[in-house]
Ligand code: DX5
């Protein structure tokens with residue numbers, strides 16, 4: 001399977017989002033990654049449903065929504081209504097993660113569980129067969145353009161092992177500091193989906209940048 005790429009809209013040009021989304025539509029990107037932040041779980045506020053709704057009307061790629069908010073379970077229906085393909089919730093924000101995953105599925109979406117850099121893979125042991133994807137944060141969530149945390153490479157190995165042993169079908173997605181130097185190592189370590197914000201949107205030729213990420217194996 002070719003590496004999948006999910007560019008993060010957080011680094012797009014917000015004054016001309018339409019052009020950036022049209023670029024994504026024409027590119028080889030597989031999904032569009034949308035970062036929702038509440039200023040409580042993470043020390044930043046990004047955008048919410050009015051923006052996602054506007055984006056969903058223009059974007060032809062499946063929406064991969066990453067909720068960095070407290071109580072993401074309160075927004076499952078609203079997210080499904082906008083046609084999101086994947087709803088990623090943080091392990092650290094879900095007291096009843098199993099219930100939340102079931103509710104995401106019942107609403108017709110795929111369910112992803114996200115781990116902060118300091119949260120070990122072993123907490124997923126009893127939920128790994130119920131999720132469609134695990135999103136490993138390779139920076140502390142909240143901002144684009146941060147430095148990649150090296151421990152992520154070892155973490156991917158541990159997650160790949162857990163997926164194999166359990167027979168889970170979960171994809172592995174990595175988010176944060178994905179660029180020319182880190183992306184090949186991430187793919188070699190076993191990542192299925194690369195999220196990339198600043199590296200894609202700030203590049204002089206985003207089409208070529210996305211193409212190069214997809215060619216990694
Ligand atoms: C950070 C977000 C990321 C962010 C990645 O909290 O979850 O999706 O946009 O940005 P880069 O690729 O620039 O590190």
Ligand code: ZN
Nearest residue numbers: 008035066175
């Ligand atoms: Zn993200």
